[in-house]
Amino acid sequence: xxxxxxxxxxxxxxxxxxxxxxxxxxxxxxxxxxxxxxxxxxxxxxxxxxxxxxxxxxxxxxxxxxxxxxxxxxxxxxxxxxxxxxxxxxxxxxxxxxxxxxxxxxxxxxxxxxxxxxxxxxxxxxxxxxxxxxxxxxxxxxxxxxxxxxxxxxxxxxxxxxxxxxxxxxxxxxxxxxxxxxxxxxxxxxxxxxxxxxxxxxxxxxxxxxxxxxxxxxxxxxxxxxxxxxxxxx
Amino acid sequence: xxxxxxxxxxxxxxxxxxxxxxxxxxxxxxxxxxxxxxxxxxxxxxxxxxxxxxxxxxxxxxxxxxxxxxxxxxxxxxxxxxxxxxxxxxxxxxxxxxxxxxxxxxxxxxxxxxxxxxxxxxxxxxxxxxxxxxxxxxxxxxxxxxxxxxxxxxxxxxxxxxxxxxxxxxxxxxxxxxxxxxxxxxxxxxxxxxxxxxxxxxxxxxxxxxxxxxxxxxxxxxxxxxxxxxxxxx
DNA sequence: CACACTGCTATACGGTTGTAAAATAGCAGC
DNA sequence: GCTGCTATTTTACAACCGTATAGCAGTGTG
Numbered sequence: 416x417x418x419x420x421x422x423x424x425x426x427x428x429x430x431x432x433x434x435x436x437x438x439x440x441x442x443x444x445x446x447x448x449x450x451x452x453x454x455x456x457x458x459x460x461x462x463x464x465x466x467x468x469x470x471x472x473x474x475x476x477x478x479x480x481x482x483x484x485x486x487x488x489x490x491x492x493x494x495x496x497x498x499x500x501x502x503x504x505x506x507x508x509x510x511x512x513x514x515x516x517x518x519x520x521x522x523x524x525x526x527x528x529x530x531x532x533x534x535x536x537x538x539x540x541x542x543x544x545x546x547x548x549x550x551x552x553x554x555x556x557x558x559x560x561x562x563x564x565x566x567x568x569x570x571x572x573x574x575x576x577x578x579x580x581x582x583x584x585x586x587x588x589x590x591x592x593x594x595x596x597x598x599x600x601x602x603x604x605x606x607x608x609x610x611x612x613x614x615x616x617x618x619x620x621x622x623x624x625x626x627x628x629x630x631x632x633x634x635x636x637x638x639x640x641x642x643x644x645x646x647x648x649x
Numbered sequence: 650x651x652x653x654x655x656x657x658x659x660x661x662x663x664x665x666x667x668x669x670x671x672x673x674x675x676x677x678x679x680x681x682x683x684x685x686x687x688x689x690x691x692x693x694x695x696x697x698x699x700x701x702x703x704x705x706x707x708x709x710x711x712x713x714x715x716x717x718x719x720x721x722x723x724x725x726x727x728x729x730x731x732x733x734x735x736x737x738x739x740x741x742x743x744x745x746x747x748x749x750x751x752x753x754x755x756x757x758x759x760x761x762x763x764x765x766x767x768x769x770x771x772x773x774x775x776x777x778x779x780x781x782x783x784x785x786x787x788x789x790x791x792x793x794x795x796x797x798x799x800x801x802x803x804x805x806x807x808x809x810x811x812x813x814x815x816x817x818x819x820x821x822x823x824x825x826x827x828x829x830x831x832x833x834x835x836x837x838x839x840x841x842x843x844x845x846x847x848x849x850x851x852x853x854x855x856x857x858x859x860x861x862x863x864x865x866x867x868x869x870x871x872x873x874x875x876x877x878x879x880x881x882x883x
Numbered sequence: 884c885a886c887a888c889t890g891c892t893a894t895a896c897g898g899t900t901g902t903a904a905a906a907t908a909g910c911a912g913c
Numbered sequence: 914g915c916t917g918c919t920a921t922t923t924t925a926c927a928a929c930c931g932t933a934t935a936g937c938a939g940t941g942t943g
Contacts, residue, residue, distance in 0.1 A: 423937090528773075535769060586819055590819040592823075666920080
């Protein structure tokens with residue numbers, strides 16, 4: 416009987432629907448790369464018609480930018496949460512950050528594929544650029560916070576925070592890319608070990624360009640510390 | 650007079666035409682990112698009709714793979730040539746490699762944009778995967794050759810070549826990405842300095858995970874050296 | 884149960900896409 | 914100058930693209 420047929424579709428509140436469309440977008444990126452980003456493909460993945468997308472988002476590129484932000488923030492929150500757990504020393508928290516960074520969920524090639532497509536859009540799309548700037552600033556802040564805590568640890572020589580964060584961030588990104596493009600090159604544990612080595616070298620004062628002059632040992636009041644120079648000496 | 654009009658097109662030998670189409674493909678990638686990769690766009694950039702592309706290449710994706718290989722090899726040859734010039738010590742050659750890596754030509758955002766698009770295709774296209782494997786192997790071989798020369802230098806502690814090459818490659822890639830996505834974060838000279846710092850730490854034996862046991866000092870014949878372990882200890 | 888709200892689909896539009904193949908035209912060689 | 918080779922253009926095809934909008938249908942409320 417017609418009255419007893421399943422409904423053709425199920426209505427959902429707009430926020431629920433937008434999240435579902437974002438999930439479908441990320442799933443299409445994983446599966447098909449850049450070719451996954453069409454309203455018909457995303458609609459099919461979400462089980463809705465293509466028209467719903469431009470109903471809920473100003474444009475497809477707005478949906479893509481929202482997806483980038485969702486993925487970035489969820490990964491950063493996951494990593495940050497793991498770094499905060501239970502570790503007592505700054506060194507231990509940094510190590511947990513590395514483990515979270517190279518967790519299986521983050522080394523999923525699908526995540527990396529999605530990231531590549533997002534990155535490739537940054538230079539041509541203002542909304543993507545804005546999302547990148549926000550989420551990257553948050554990521555750098557988290558990393559610098561961990562390095563600042565390390566900086567304050569006993570026995571650690573004083574170092575320049577900003578270039579240290581740059582170098583560590585580069586090492587993390589580079590290893591992540593290597594692990595994603597060439598999964599057989601090394602295991603996640605090897606990547607964590609390489610980063611731990613970097614921390615060991617930093618704590619041993621082995622990066623001449625990152626070192627700051629040590630504090631004088633006296634208890635006399637010292638003048639205001641000079642600001643850290645933004646230029647790394649040659 | 651009709652007879653005196655310019656010819657409608659100029660014929661070219663197939664190899665010349667293929668190179669021109671590859672150059673046009675790279676130019677379109679620089680300008681438009683992934684959207685640049687259509688036969689009509691590439692044809693317009695090269696000043697020919699779209700049909701010529703599928704005449705000279707089995708498919709558009711074959712042209713894209715050929716473009717990736719051309720770009721990879723030309724950049725690697727340029728870097729390798731600069732690293733070989735005039736530097737006498739292994740340390741100096743490595744430093745020149747860094748300078749070549751962060752040369753303005755390589756930090757061109759257009760190069761990076763092209764690279765991102767190529768990378769995003771590796772996991773979905775067998776021809777792209779094959780090009781990547783070949784050119785990446787060549788790049789790693791060049792890097793390991795430089796590290797091997799450093800390894801033999803006087804005063805340098807023995808280290809594991811392969812994980813050292815992995816870590817250095819990751820740092821280079823990461824800094825290159827950072828410099829390309831966020832050009833204001835640091836200057837090329839700062840990136841070179843960070844890499845030089847990494848070399849200093851390696852030469853100082855500051856990476857515990859990379860160190861090998863030192864050679865015995867006696868002149869007795871030693872048994873064959875054990876093979877370097879592929880697994881980095883935790 | 885009827886109705887109103889609004890989430891959602893179906894349809895349409897103008898445009899782009901990659902590939903194939905027939906036809907054209909440049910030009911080297913005789 | 915003519916001819917044949919082949920580089921290249923032109924045309925066509927089926928499919929996809931993003932967006933807009935009229936109208937449908939789910940469903941909560943009175």
